[in-house]
Amino acid sequence: MKIAIIGSGGREHALALTISKSSSVKEIFCIPGNAGTSKIATNVDMDINEFDKMYKCISDNSIDLVVVGPEQPLVNGIVDYLEKFNIKVFGPNKIASQLEGSKIFTKKLCQEYNIPTANFGIFENRIDAKKFLKSAKYPNVIKADNLAAGKGVYICNNEQESFMAVEEIFNGKFGEAKNVLMEEFLKGEEMSYFIISDGNTFKSFETAQDHKRVLEGDNGKNTGGMGAYSPSRLINKDLEDKIINKIIKPTLKGLKDLGTDYKGFLYAGLMIVENEPYLIEYNVRMGDPECQTILPKLKTDLVEILEACCDKKLADINIEWTNKKSLCVVLCSKGYPDTYQKNILIKNIENLNPEKNNFIFHAGTKKENDKIYSTGGRVLNFISLSDDFLQARGKVHECIKKLDWSGGFYRRDIGFKVID
Ligand code: AMP
Ligand code: GLY
16 A cells, blocks of 8 residues: 655654554655654655645555545535545534644534533623623633644733734734633643544544653643653543543534534544543544654554555454553753754664664654754654653653753653653
8 A cells, every 4th residue: 555644743653663663564755754764664755734735646546545634624625625635634624623723613512412621701892801701700712713833822811912913813913813712710630631533433542641741840841742641540430421421422423413524533622620531622633743653552553453444444454553651752942942953963763773662753853964953843753652751751861861852851850650
């Protein structure tokens, strides 16, 4: 089989490596990929929002299966577009992708299907929003409706902060805003719950917890994710039953009632309050760096699973996992998530050769003249599978130290809640 993976992050390198282990795979294309994927796949330099060019590349190379990593092309309808040409694509269609593309779509679904989530209000203009905020409780949460690369969420401690959030959103900071979403602030611990679905059947695809803040102790600005560990320390049978029955099943039913179904990975971002799950957000893809953390635990052939999903035969597959602990640390460019330098040489990365059960997945890297350079904020992911999280983190730190890249920084406390 020939497989194309769309995207260029650590998630896509992890997908490419896992896919490359399948005996049925002959060739992998990454559109556009990174320096890491170039070792196991053919990278195709292309804008992932230009669907017609991607179709041409997929058809010229007789690709059998397309796997979509990031949310933007999904929300823009890449699956519907490619399926019109009878191409097999793993990922949700445009309507189902609204679960991530519109926070208000998801909130309305929660309301209709009684899915536990923070209480909320939707306001169509700044005057009504501010009138409500004058007597609101603080802290509260104000969100832009549309995709904002994780940036359209404000946790507001007072009226002044919340007024500013409303102004920024309606002024178009995250694209045209027809409304704003306000939520009650939920106090608990966050975890990520993943499923994979073929439209008829779904299966759990493991749990993780990530560290979104840039500084140690979970302080500082929000980022795409500085590290993660799997499984989540919060998961237990009772909680999992509640997540499935109160959140996942009603969501999938809601989509069916809309006349569509869900094919792909679905990532539920949850707040757990006293062993009760509340839906914070949906993502219509694997998480990054959760994907890099979870995939090394997978024992079943990933290509078999993805194909079964496209053929609506997931019920026939038994997904098996090792019960080791997995921990991932993200090495970032100094300055991230604000401004940082690009094109910094990463010298001895090719000499690292991580031992068994240890992995390095590239994110913002490129290869030029056989040398590897940084191109993004999140540059490399270091993962270790071990018997416990402390050992895993130790292995990861050993490997990062061997790299000795002065252009980067990382959080040394990933997994502190399960280790320290
Ligand atoms: P979102 O993009 O909706 O996941 O929000 C980004 C982050 O904001 C989440 O990962 C949470 O840490 C926080 N957050 C969002 N909504 C709430 C809420 N209702 N209560 C508490 N924290 C929240
Ligand atoms: N790690 C958070 C995300 O992928 O959205």
